[in-house]
Amino acid sequence: RSFMISFECDYNNGACQQVxxxxxxxxxxxxxxxxxxxxSERAKARIREACGLPDAQIFFLTGGTQTNATTIDxxxxxxxxxxxxxxxxxxxxxxxxxxxxxHKIITISDTDGKMEAKVLDKYLDDYxxxxxxxxxxxxxxxxxxxxxxxxxxxxxxxxxxxxxxxKRYDIPLYIDGARLGxxxxxxxxxxxxxxxxxxxxxxxIGGTKIGALCGEAVVFxxxxxHKHFFSIQKxxxxxxxKGALIGLQFDAxxxxxxxxxxxxxxxxxxxxxxxxxxxxxxxxxxxxxxxDSPTNQQFVIIKNELAEFLSKKVxxxxxxxxxxxxxxxxxxxxxxxxxxxxxxxxKIID
Numbered sequence: 001r002s003f004m005i006s007f008e009c010d011y012n013n014g015a016c017q018q019v020x021x022x023x024x025x026x027x028x029x030x031x032x033x034x035x036x037x038x039x040s041e042r043a044k045a046r047i048r049e050a051c052g053l054p055d056a057q058i059f060f061l062t063g064g065t066q067t068n069a070t071t072i073d074x075x076x077x078x079x080x081x082x083x084x085x086x087x088x089x090x091x092x093x094x095x096x097x098x099x100x101x102x103h104k105i106i107t108i109s110d111t112d113g114k115m116e117a118k119v120l121d122k123y124l125d126d127y128x129x130x131x132x133x134x135x136x137x138x139x140x141x142x143x144x145x146x147x148x149x150x151x152x153x154x155x156x157x158x159x160x161x162x163x164x165x166x167k168r169y170d171i172p173l174y175i176d177g178a179r180l181g182x183x184x185x186x187x188x189x190x191x192x193x194x195x196x197x198x199x200x201x202x203x204x205i206g207g208t209k210i211g212a213l214c215g216e217a218v219v220f221x222x223x224x225x226h227k228h229f230f231s232i233q234k235x236x237x238x239x240x241x242k243g244a245l246i247g248l249q250f251d252a253x254x255x256x257x258x259x260x261x262x263x264x265x266x267x268x269x270x271x272x273x274x275x276x277x278x279x280x281x282x283x284x285x286x287x288x289x290x291x292d293s294p295t296n297q298q299f300v301i302i303k304n305e306l307a308e309f310l311s312k313k314v315x316x317x318x319x320x321x322x323x324x325x326x327x328x329x330x331x332x333x334x335x336x337x338x339x340x341x342x343x344x345x346x347k348i349i350d
Contacts, residue, residue, distance in 0.1 A: 005341045006315035007278075009209075010179070010271065010296060010334035015249070016211040018263055022252040023213075023245070031244040035060055040247025046254035047205065047217055050262060052194035057220040059229060060246040061238050064178045065094045067204050067216045070236040072141060073101040074226040075172060075202070080140030082174075083120065085110035087149050089176055104137045112291045113148030117161035124169045142166050145176040146196065146203075147183040151293030156190045163199045172223055175203035179295065181210045181268030186294040187276065197221050207246070211253055211267040211335045215246035267335035271296040274342055275333040281346050282331075290322070296333045301326050313348050 006012060014020075031037035044058040061067045068090050072082050081104035084091050090098045091105050098105055108115065108123050120142065127133055144162065147153050154162075166173040175196065177183075180203075184193060196203060201223040207215040226232060233239045240246065253264040275296040282289070282300050290299035299319060302310070307318070307327040317330040 004313065005344050007331040007333065007337075007341075007345070008315040008317055010182075010332050011209045013334060013336040015213040016252075016263070016267060016335060018255075019212055019249045019252045022248045026244070026248060029244070031247075033241050033243060034239055035243025035247060037244045037247060039244045039251055043217075043247045043250035043254060047219065047250065050193055050254055051197040051219060051221075053197050053219070053221055056197070057225045057229075059218045059220075059225070059233065060240075060243060060250065061204075061216050061218060061233065062214050062240055062246065063208060064089075064176070064204075064206060064216060065097050066236065066238050067218060068094065068143075068176060069097040069101055070233055070238045071174065071202060071204070071218055072098050072103060072143070073236070074229055074232045075174070076103050076140045077138075078102065079138055081106045081137040082141040082143050083108060083123065083139050083171075084143045085113065085115045087113050088143060089145055089149050089178070090143060092149065106137060106139055110148075112152045113150035114152055114154060114158065115142075115144050115162060117158070117165050120162060121165045121168075124165065124171070128169070139171060142171055142173045143176065144173070145178070146191070147179055147186070147293075147295045147297070150291045150299065151295040151297035152291055153183055153186060153189055153294060154191065156195060159191060159196070159199050166201075172201035173199075175200045177204050178206035178216070179209055179297075180205050181264050182271050182296045185265060185268040185272050187272070188294050205250075205264075207249055207253060209334070210264060210271075212246075212249040215249050217250055271333045271335050271337060274337040274339065277339075277342050278331060278333060278345065281342070281349060285349055290319075290328050298331045300329045300331060302329050303327075310348065314345060 048054055048056050083106045086107045087110050108119050163173055202220045205217040254262055279298050288301045301322055304327050307329055319328040319330040
């Protein structure tokens with residue numbers, strides 16, 4: 001169906017103009033294939049500088065599910081699994097991609113989508129003191145998302161607490177950053193990109209949802225990537241022959257603008273600005289929310305009849321139900337959302 005306005009997701013636009021311009025500018029450059037090109041190296045240098053990690057290892061992949069499955073598989077032995085909260089993306093919205101690589105997802109409870117250090121610590125402590133632990137799947141990796149699947153944020157202290165637990169048990173921490181920019185630019189967030197990079201062992205910077213046609217940048221921080229990571233990528237079908245296609249996009253996204261801010265942050269800022277205005281509209285109209293999200297995803301609880309009416313005029317996601325009479329409706333803004341679209345939404349709600 002065709003809608004006047006869409007808040008269905010943050011990846012239904014093509015790419016921002018600067019990314020397209022960079023692709024067009026170097027369209028005839030004939031770069032070296034498979035990501036071993038000068039543009040990709042320049043993009044990696046920009047990312048290292050933004051992260052404050054001059055020695056970080058960076059790899060470009062095309063999409064989030066592919067990135068998670070490939071990276072997690074590269075970090076685990078065949079008998080190991082990955083710890084994740086029940087609402088985590090790899091557990092609910094990737095069709096079992098990680099488990100397709102024969103690594104079990106070990107779920108623990110969450111609070112508003114977030115993993116708690118004390119819950120993680122108890123699980124690992126119980127496992128280590130289990131006399132039958134060798135009969136169980138060994139926890140070899142901890143996975144979280146920033147922001148979470150529900151649009152909530154970890155504080156700097158919460159992230160540090162989780163990372164300290166991981167270090168105590170010598171288990172690496174992996175952060176899914178599909179919407180990383182939207183978390184970093186959210187009001188009240190106290191985590192910077194360099195701070196995040198220092199408090200995990202690997203994370204990825206999402207481009208697909210923030211201004212790129214496609215592409216994610218995997219950043220290995222404190223622990224080295226598998227020495228044959230490229231071959232593991234290849235095995236997963238995760239190496240794109242035209243590697244410069246992604247390198248050029250991240251080269252643009254991590255280029256400072258006239259005001260000195262990285263394009264990646266400027267794009268993210270727009271999504272937050274429009275999301276907060278949308279949140280204010282729903283709040284003033286008396287709607288309740290599933291969680292208090294400061295990011296570009298807003299989960300609004302709407303009576304079924306009204307949700308059905310809205311779905312004829314606005315694209316959004318039916319995320320579930322709170323009871324037989326109310327639907328959880330997910331409204332998502334993006335780097336490309338306009339003030340005019342928010343105006344139109346307000347008129348429809350009125």
